[in-house]
Amino acid sequence: MSLLDVNQLSVKYESFTALKDVNFSVERNEFLAILGENGSGKTTLIKAILGLKDPHSGIITWEKDIRLGYLPQHLNVQDRSFPATVKEVVLTGALAYQKGFKRPTPEMVQKMTQILEDLSIAHLTCQRIGTLSGGQQQRVLLARTLMSDPDILIMDEPTSALDPSMRKTFYDLLKDLNAKGMTIIVITHDVGSASDVIQRIIYLDQTIKFDGTFGEYCENEAISPYIHTHQSHHHGSAQ
Numbered sequence: 001m002s003l004l005d006v007n008q009l010s011v012k013y014e015s016f017t018a019l020k021d022v023n024f025s026v027e028r029n030e031f032l033a034i035l036g037e038n039g040s041g042k043t044t045l046i047k048a049i050l051g052l053k054d055p056h057s058g059i060i061t062w063e064k065d066i067r068l069g070y071l072p073q074h075l076n077v078q079d080r081s082f083p084a085t086v087k088e089v090v091l092t093g094a095l096a097y098q099k100g101f102k103r104p105t106p107e108m109v110q111k112m113t114q115i116l117e118d119l120s121i122a123h124l125t126c127q128r129i130g131t132l133s134g135g136q137q138q139r140v141l142l143a144r145t146l147m148s149d150p151d152i153l154i155m156d157e158p159t160s161a162l163d164p165s166m167r168k169t170f171y172d173l174l175k176d177l178n179a180k181g182m183t184i185i186v187i188t189h190d191v192g193s194a195s196d197v198i199q200r201i202i203y204l205d206q207t208i209k210f211d212g213t214f215g216e217y218c219e220n221e222a223i224s225p226y227i228h229t230h231q232s233h234h235h236g237s238a239q
């Protein structure tokens, strides 16, 4: 049985059809990227599989007892006095899975320190979350998600607020997690920095227009012009 099975999924907002006849499965330990232009239904698809948006029709089946980690698309705490530090936000990611009131254990604090170091934000440990940049906040929320040891990590454009050098580091981290057994689904416009880690690509435009390997995707004439435009744009901005 697959980790996730999506069968004939359609999703509507009022009378507007955002997704139609979407069919795919995800196996354990896959590294899947979901691509598509703005408004093609990527976020809607993620919300539907997470149960945050009800389908109009179709069936979504998860393997039993799966632990999900989700990093949403837009997060920017503007309130500079928002009363939580990086340490508090990240540690409560693990506490959320414990029953009753518990203090963070030394093991949890050690794990947090390691994750913050991996994400290059250890120096921000005691800062208030509202004083951080968008990219820093994004990494804090990823750290929080990782504290709960998810079986599958689902991210909606996680690199959009990161500068080009950080993007590569970010994807290297995801590659490590994937090598340790974590299943990864990432929505991105940024395949350029992730070409060596993405195994499979789904290209969405209201329905699935392409589903295959990264290599097959690059050779796909109907879709690849779009991606090449983005890659050259990306290289341009990296210099």
Ligand SMILES: Nc1ncnc2c1ncn2[C@@H]1O[C@H](COP(=O)(O)OP(=O)(O)OP(=O)(O)O)[C@@H](O)[C@H]1O
Pocket (backbone or CB within 6 Å): 013, 016, 018, 036, 037, 038, 039, 040, 041, 042, 043, 044, 045, 073
């Ligand atoms: N809450 C909503 N109410 C009405 N229409 C919506 C809502 N959310 C999304 N839509 C519409 O559904 C379509 C798909 O939106 P979605 O956010 O899933 O696209 P996306 O692929 O994630 O785009 P982007 O790359 O800009 O994030 C768009 O046409 C959008 O306008």
Ligand SMILES: [Mg+2]
Pocket (backbone or CB within 6 Å): 042, 043, 044, 073, 156
């Ligand atoms: Mg989106």
